[in-house]
Each structure stands twice: as C-alpha cells, then as structure tokens.
Amino acid sequence: MSDATANQSLTTADGIPLKAALARAEARARRRAFLLVLPLLAFILITFVTPIAQMLHQSVYNEGFTMHTDVITGERTPIMTNVKEWFDENPVGTEPDEEAYAALAEDIRKLREVRAAGSAGTRINYERSGTRSMFTKANRSITGLEPPYKEAFIELDEEWGAPDLWQVMRDASTPYTVNFYLAAIDLKKSPDGGFEGVPDNRKVYVNLFQRTLFLSVLITFLTFVLGYPIAHLLATLPLRQSNLLMILVLLPFWTSLLVRTTSWIVLLQSEGVLNDALVGAGLLGDENRLPMMYNQIGTVVAMTHILLPFMVLPLYSVMRPINPSYVRAARSLGATSWTAFWRIYFPQTIPGIGAGALLVFILSVGYYITPALVGGSSGQLISNLIAFHMQNSLNWSLAAALAALLLGGVLILYWLYDRLVGIDNLKLG
Amino acid sequence: MKLKSVLMATALAGVAFGAQAQEVTVMSWGGAYTKSQVEAYHKPFTAETGIKVNSVDADNPATPIKAQVEAGNVSVDVADVELSDAVRLCDEGLLELIDHSMLPPAPDGTPATEDFIEGALQDCAVASIVWSTVVSYNSDNVDGTPTSIADFFDTEKFPGKRGLRKSAKATLEMALMADGVPAEEVYDVLDTSEGVDRAFAVLDGIKDDIVWWEAGAQPPQLLADGEVVMSTAYNGRIFNAAVMEEQPLEILWDGQILDFDLFVVPRGAANMESAMEFISFATDTQRLADQAKWISYGPARKSSGELVGLYQDGETEMGPHMPTAEANLENALVNNFEFWVDMDAELNERFNSWLAN
Numbered sequence: 067m068s069d070a071t072a073n074q075s076l077t078t079a080d081g082i083p084l085k086a087a088l089a090r091a092e093a094r095a096r097r098r099a100f101l102l103v104l105p106l107l108a109f110i111l112i113t114f115v116t117p118i119a120q121m122l123h124q125s126v127y128n129e130g131f132t133m134h135t136d137v138i139t140g141e142r143t144p145i146m147t148n149v150k151e152w153f154d155e156n157p158v159g160t161e162p163d164e165e166a167y168a169a170l171a172e173d174i175r176k177l178r179e180v181r182a183a184g185s186a187g188t189r190i191n192y193e194r195s196g197t198r199s200m201f202t203k204a205n206r207s208i209t210g211l212e213p214p215y216k217e218a219f220i221e222l223d224e225e226w227g228a229p230d231l232w233q234v235m236r237d238a239s240t241p242y243t244v245n246f247y248l249a250a251i252d253l254k255k256s257p258d259g260g261f262e263g264v265p266d267n268r269k270v271y272v273n274l275f276q277r278t279l280f281l282s283v284l285i286t287f288l289t290f291v292l293g294y295p296i297a298h299l300l301a302t303l304p305l306r307q308s309n310l311l312m313i314l315v316l317l318p319f320w321t322s323l324l325v326r327t328t329s330w331i332v333l334l335q336s337e338g339v340l341n342d343a344l345v346g347a348g349l350l351g352d353e354n355r356l357p358m359m360y361n362q363i364g365t366v367v368a369m370t371h372i373l374l375p376f377m378v379l380p381l382y383s384v385m386r387p388i389n390p391s392y393v394r395a396a397r398s399l400g401a402t403s404w405t406a407f408w409r410i411y412f413p414q415t416i417p418g419i420g421a422g423a424l425l426v427f428i429l430s431v432g433y434y435i436t437p438a439l440v441g442g443s444s445g446q447l448i449s450n451l452i453a454f455h456m457q458n459s460l461n462w463s464l465a466a467a468l469a470a471l472l473l474g475g476v477l478i479l480y481w482l483y484d485r486l487v488g489i490d491n492l493k494l495g
Numbered sequence: 496m497k498l499k500s501v502l503m504a505t506a507l508a509g510v511a512f513g514a515q516a517q518e519v520t521v522m523s524w525g526g527a528y529t530k531s532q533v534e535a536y537h538k539p540f541t542a543e544t545g546i547k548v549n550s551v552d553a554d555n556p557a558t559p560i561k562a563q564v565e566a567g568n569v570s571v572d573v574a575d576v577e578l579s580d581a582v583r584l585c586d587e588g589l590l591e592l593i594d595h596s597m598l599p600p601a602p603d604g605t606p607a608t609e610d611f612i613e614g615a616l617q618d619c620a621v622a623s624i625v626w627s628t629v630v631s632y633n634s635d636n637v638d639g640t641p642t643s644i645a646d647f648f649d650t651e652k653f654p655g656k657r658g659l660r661k662s663a664k665a666t667l668e669m670a671l672m673a674d675g676v677p678a679e680e681v682y683d684v685l686d687t688s689e690g691v692d693r694a695f696a697v698l699d700g701i702k703d704d705i706v707w708w709e710a711g712a713q714p715p716q717l718l719a720d721g722e723v724v725m726s727t728a729y730n731g732r733i734f735n736a737a738v739m740e741e742q743p744l745e746i747l748w749d750g751q752i753l754d755f756d757l758f759v760v761p762r763g764a765a766n767m768e769s770a771m772e773f774i775s776f777a778t779d780t781q782r783l784a785d786q787a788k789w790i791s792y793g794p795a796r797k798s799s800g801e802l803v804g805l806y807q808d809g810e811t812e813m814g815p816h817m818p819t820a821e822a823n824l825e826n827a828l829v830n831n832f833e834f835w836v837d838m839d840a841e842l843n844e845r846f847n848s849w850l851a852n
Binding site for chain 1: 561585589656695707721763840843845848850851
C-alpha cells in the first residue's frame with residue numbers, strides 16, 4: 067500500500083504530474099523574467115559588448131593586405147593572393163625570385179582593378195615607412211611593366227629588392243598579427259624572428275602608459291586630500307547648510323566639461339588671471355610668469371577639479387550615516403581627537419574612499435579632452451595617442467591595441483583592489 | 496501590378512528628386528575660411544540653383560571623410576582637403592573620380608584643364624585656393640622686426656613663446672629652412688635620417704617655449720592674447736585678424752609653405768549630382784576671384800588673378816597679400832605632397848615620440 071502511493075506521483079486536478087506542472091510553471095516564469103530583461107540585455111550587447119569585442123578583434127586582425135572591401139557595394143575581393151601563395155610555398159628567408167615578382171605584378175594588376183593599392187600599401191607602411199608610395203607608384207606604372215619582373219620592379223624602386231620588405235609582406239599576408247601589440251609597447255619583430263625594442267627616438271607608448279598611471283594616481287590622491295575634509299564638513303553640518311554647500315559641489319559637476327576646462331585656461335595661462343594678479347601685486351616679475359598651462363600642471367589642476375565630485379559624493383554618502391556617538395564614546399574613554407578620528411572614524415569611511423578612489427582613478431586613466439586642451443606636450447596621456455591613431459593616422463588596429471592594453475591594465479588594478487580591499491567594501495552611495 | 500510599379504517608380508523618383516533638389520553638405524575648416532566660402536560660393540550657388548548648402552566644419556576634413564566612407568555612413572557631399580590628403584584618399588578609393596571636362600572654361604575660352612595652375616586638378620579633386628603656412632608675429636609684443644624664418648626659432652634674439660601646429664608637416668620643413676637649407680633642397684634633406692635629426696635638433700632649441708595649436712582659428716587668438724609672440728598660421732586667418740579685427744599682427748613671408756586646398760566628393764555621397772554641380776560652380780573664374788574678397792588666399796585658376804580686386808572693406812588691395820604675390824615668393828617652399836603621402840606615418844610617429852619625451 068505505502069509502496070504504491072510512493073510510486074504513484076502526485077498529480078494536479080487535471081491529471082498532469084505535479085512535478086511536470088511545477089517545472090512548466092517555473093519555466094514560464096523564467097521565460098517571462100528573461101523577456102523582461104531582454105531589451106536591456108540586447109542594449110548592453112549591442113552598445114557595449116559588441117563594440118568592445120570588435121575593437122579587441124581589430125587589435126589582432128588587419129586585412130588591409132589580404133582583402134579589399136568596396137565601400138559602396140560592400141563586395142569583398144581577396145587581394146595579394148598570388149604573393150601569398152608564393153609565401154606558402156617558400157619558407158621564411160627565401161630570396162624572392164622571378165616567380166615571386168611575377169606574382170607581385172599579377173597582384174598589383176588586381177589592386178589597380180579594384181583601386182586598393184593605397185590601402186594595401188598603407189598596411190605595409192605601418193610596419194615599414196616609406197613603402198606606401200612604392201605600391202601606388204607600381205600601381206600607376208603596372209600597365210607598362212614587362213617581364214623580367216624582378217629587374218622591372220627594382221628599377222621602379224630599389225626598395226622592392228629589400229629582404230625586410232618581403233618579410234613584412236609575408237607577415238601581413240595573414241590578417242592575424244600581434245605586431246600592433248608589439249608596436250603598442252615599443253617593440254618590433256627582429257629579422258631573426260625574435261623581438262627587439264624600437265629605436266630610442268621612436269619610443270613613446272611605454273613612457274606614456276607610465277605617465278598616465280603616475281598622473282592618475284596623483285590626481286586620485288589630490289582629489290582624496292581635497293575631497294575628504296569637504297565631505298566630512300558636508301556630512302556633519304545640519305542638513306539645511308549642508309544642502310546649500312552640496313549645491314556648490316554639484317554646480318561645477320553640472321557645468322559643461324569644456325566650459326570648466328577653458329575657464330582653467332583663462333585662469334592659468336601665462337597672460338591669464340592668476341599670473342596677471344601675481345605680477346600686478348609685485349610678487350612676480352613680468353618675465354617670470356609661472357608656466358601653469360599647456361603642461362602637466364595644467365592637466366593635473368584641471369582634472370583634479372573636474373573629478374573632485376566623484377570623490378566627494380561617495381565619501382559623503384558613507385560619512386553621513388556614521389553615528390557621531392562612536393567618536394564621542396571614544397573621546398569619553400580618553401582617546402585624543404586624533405586617535406578617535408584615526409581608530410574610530412576613519413575606518414568607517416574606507417568603503418567611501420575605495421569607491422571614490424576607484425572611480426576617479428579609472429576615469430582619469432582614460433581621460434581625453436582635458437589633457438588634449440590643457441596638456442601641451444608634457445601633459446598628454448595615452449588616451450590622446452589613442453585618439454591620434456583613431457582620428458589622424460587612422461591606424462585603428464594600433465589604437466585598438468593601445469586601448470586593449472589600457473583596458474587590461476585597469477582590469478588588473480580592479481582585481482588587485484578586490485584582493486586587497488575587497489569589492490564588497492565598495493559603497494557608491 | 497503595372498499600377499503598382501508605376502506608383503513605385505514615381506515614389507522613388509520623388510525621393511531621388513527630393514534628395515538632390517534639397518541640399519548639399521560642404522565640410523570645410525571653419526572660421527574666416529568657411530565664411531569666405533559661404534559668401535563667395537554657397538550663397539550665390541543657392542541663389543542660382545535653389546539648392547541649399549549646409550556648411551559643417553572640422554579641424555581637418557580629411558579625417559572625418561575617411562571615417563565616414565569606411566563606416567559606410569557618409570553625411571558629407573563635398574569636402575575641402577589639402578593636396579596630400581586628396582591624393583592619398585583618392586589612392587585608397589575613398590573619393591569619387593571627378594570629370595574635369597565638366598568644369599567651365601575661362602571667360603576667354605581657355606579650357607579648364609589649361610586654366611588651372613599645375614597640380615590643381617587631380618583625379619579626384621579640384622583645387623580652389625592656394626594658401627600658405629607662414630610665420631606671424633604680434634608687433635606689439637616683439638622687440639624689433641623678425642626678417643627671416645630663422646628668427647622664429649631664435650628665442651634669444653626674440654624672446655617669448657612660439658605657436659606651432661601640432662603636426663610634423665610644415666614644422667619640419669620650416670625648421671630646416673631656418674637652419675639654412677634652401678627651399679629647393681628641403682625635401683631632399685628631409686628624406687634622409689640625418690636631415691630629420693637636423694630638423695628635430697632645431698626644434699629641440701625651442702621645445703620648452705612652444706604652445707601647440709590644432710585648429711586654424713587658434714593662432715590669431717594666441718597671438719592677440721599675447722600668449723605667444725610668434726606663431727605659424729594660415730596666412731588668410733592672420734590677414735583677416737589684422738584687417739578686420741585690427742590686431743597688430745604681421746606676416747613674415749620668408750620660408751612660407753604653399754599648398755592647395757581642393758574640393759573632393761567622398762564615395763557614396765548622398766547628393767552626388769548636386770555635389771558635382773557645386774564644385775563646377777564654385778571653381779569657375781569669377782567665384783574663385785570673389786573668394787579673395789573675403790580672405791587672402793590665391794585663386795587656383797590663372798584667369799581669376801586679374802579679377803581679384805579689393806577686400807570686403809572696399810579699400811585694401813588684395814594683390815600684395817596673396818601668398819603667390821611676386822614679393823612674397825622669394826624664399827617659398829611648395830609642399831611636396833608625394834613626400835608627405837609616403838612619410839606622414841613615419842615622421843608623425845617620430846614627432847609624437849619627440850613630443851612625449
């Protein structure tokens with residue numbers, strides 16, 4: 067009897083096993099929940115995940131030398147296929163023979179047909195300067211080019227005989243490459259296949275990464291030093307007064323970034339308000355005006371001001387609920403005011419410090435407009451170079467590699483923060 | 496079915512007609528230069544054809560054009576770019592080819608292909624003006640009168656900050672000319688690594704005194720503010736600030752670098768026909784001469800030269816202010832576009848590295 071009931075599962079009123087009905091109801095609920103978050107999920111996928119993934123892909127993938135996409139029709143034509151074949155048949159280091167040059171001639175005819183000589187040349191030019199015009203020149207004169215091609219090409223430009231150039235073309239004939247990452251840390255492939263540093267007068271990125279990190283830490287520290295007392299004052303004043311003061315913190319926060327940055331230019335430039343005042347007061351000779359703009363000082367001052375609210379607000383939100391009786395209790399038990407602050411009050415504000423510091427640091431690592439406007443040459447950050455490659459040199463692969471390194475660096479710092487302070491201790495408001 | 500296709504065709508024609516009859520978007524460099532184009536080209540063009548001209552600006556239109564065409568989202572129909580950019584973008588297949596036979600002949604019947612200055616007509620581009628990068632100084636703030644390009648790089652003789660465009664192009668050439676390289680040898684020297692080192696050595700001498708600018712409207716401002724005492728600048732911007740705004744700005748023609756600005760049509764432009772119509776309208780003899788009424792850039796057609804008259808103030812004779820005036824050409828360099836198409840990446844890389852260290 068008891069066995070029978072155990073085997074016979076419970077059913078609902080309409081005879082469906084209870085378990086199945088429950089599973090179905092749960093599935094329906096899950097589906098509904100999923101459908102509710104679907105728009106948000108799609109939004110994040112489309113606007114956030116996909117572009118970042120595309121950017122990361124672009125940093126290791128450049129098909130400038132393998133594929134031509136017509137900008138109007140979107141038609142994709144493989145290019146440089148004959149040279150690629152020759153590379154596949156011959157091992158690294160083979161002296162290019164007549165067959166290789168004939169393949170090159172054939173490929174350049176193809177380039178002419180689809181008007182792709184410029185982009186193919188540009189891809190090679192990224193790694194070996196001065197080669198772009200060799201492609202466009204060959205493209206213009208290809209119709210008059212007769213065999214033997216080796217002599218013909220070398221007569222056109224003797225660079226066509228350089229083994230290095232052929233090595234670069236071999237590299238570029240597969241679209242996947244790590245060369246952009248190498249370039250982003252001032253390295254390049256050496257002829258023997260290893261890595262070597264670029265010449266000193268080409269080094270730029272490592273130095274800029276270091277400078278970006280240093281300035282970001284400095285700015286984070288400055289916002290902390292300036293923001294902590296402000297937040298404390300705001301948190302301890304009666305609500306009416308603190309609300310008034312809060313407006314003063316928020317007002318610049320609501321003002322356009324460009325307006326705030328240009329105001330600093332007006333204040334700090336060598337013919338600016340501050341210098342004029344100092345000279346007018348006789349504290350400074352007219353020739354010794356302080357250089358405070360278009361250098362690192364300008365960048366640090368303007369960015370500290372702009373990022374200050376990101377430190378003050380999390381600190382305030384943590385400080386406000388701290389019960390003042392803790393400190394009073396400590397004082398009544400004989401602690402000095404410093405001890406009471408350092409042992410009782412300060413530890414309770416750490417989640418706010420962590421949140422503020424992380425916000426300010428991550429924002430300043432990627433900051434772009436302000437250093438571009440006030441940084442001169444010594445106050446530029448890595449983001450300005452990323453913008454340069456996005457907008458001016460149009461080497462998007464290199465820009466992507468630089469951005470990916472920056473992203474990686476920030477993630478590592480985030481992980482470190484989690485290990486040291488604990489991300490649970492973060493309180494944003 | 497038949498009715499449907501007729502309806503479709505009418506609707507499509509309506510869309511096409513509407514799109515081309517309405518407007519053409521022209522991208523240029525902003526400030527006094529865009530204004531001169533609006534007055535000399537855009538307004539008369541709209542008056543004659545009824546096609547509305549939208550004017551948009553960029554620091555260098557070549558950059559957004561490339562991005563737009565590559566992204567397949569072209570919002571500009573005509574862009575004003577420098578020669579090396581025009582050639583490079585054309586090589587990369589990002590510009591429409593322009594049929595030179597559509598350009599109107601000179602008033603005396605000379606065909607356009609012979610009327611334009613050499614180099615002004617390219618496969619994908621038609622030049623409108625000859626402009627130049629010059630050194631300008633604020634005569635209120637400079638003791639004495641700078642007379643040669645070398646004075647720009649001599650902060651002992653003429654103390655004070657210098658403004659320079661944040662780009663290797665023009666900067667390196669000027670540095671070499673200041674170092675005594677004659678204009679005709681500049682690009683040969685710059686083609687060697689010793690030559691590049693030499694140029695950077697000259698720049699090293701004033702590195703701490705440089706204020707970098709990026710938009711063409713900045714140098715007149717920096718000079719007027721007294722933020723710099725001398726600056727490289729586009730000659731037309733300085734002329735306008737000096738004449739219209741009566742700023743004490745002077746131009747040093749020694750070591751000027753001449754270049755073309757050309758109209759191009761990005762591939763896939765939405766209003767292609769209007770764009771071509773605009774270009775052929777804007778680059779006829781009279782329009783090019785008219786532009787000189789608004790800014791001191793030389794017309795790219797030979798036949799426009801004699802039509803250039805007075806500035807808009809009605810009293811300034813434009814002739815002597817043109818970069819192409821005889822007296823201004825004594826030590827002038829013509830920008831070598833092939834050199835820059837090729838070496839742009841390399842030299843800017845070196846330049847960025849120099850800037851950052």
